[in-house]
Amino acid sequence: MNESLPADVADALAAVLSADNPVHVALRRQVPRLTVRARCTCGCGTAYFELDTSKVDPAPTGPGTVVAAEAQLVTEAGECPGEVLVFTRDGYLSWLEVCSWNDDIEVTLAAARHWLHTRS
Template structure:
């Protein structure tokens, strides 16, 4: 389903897009037509997407930019250092953002994947 994406991005998308949610299910159908256009240069792992909209239907997220999925990150110690947000624009996947809530912990997509998998 996510063969064309880097492993870290594919795993994060799989973790935040719940197959039981109708909006998330519609977004999952876009993933085969998705590629990473750019990555944040700070090392956090945020990824900006290109999507072939001629091959994908928009999800019912509403117009404009919307946070279509989010996952709070919880460490093994029970701390919440940040979150992963998945943005859409006009119903199409747009970017995956990795957010740190503190300057004390630098959250990366690699760490987020580990915490997301532990919480599953």
């Protein structure tokens, strides 16, 4: 299914990788070379990436698969229905996961983007 990086995924990555620490800076440099290999079929918005690692440097995340960035989602009512996680494998972006903690509030990538942009 390889497709260029959709705007919703790029926007979520930008919001979650906004810190100026060395890991986020290095991962932001990888974003222009990312493509989406697959997306979760449940509708949550989780995206799995493909990246030509010969074209970018790894982020200093360490070996293996790690959560390199995370953002807790908070609604306008102050509820915490889930989070967005950015996973790397050996320092390279691997996937963006949208997690739901609450069956009463639908957590999708669109909702996550809204909550990420309205947090203080």
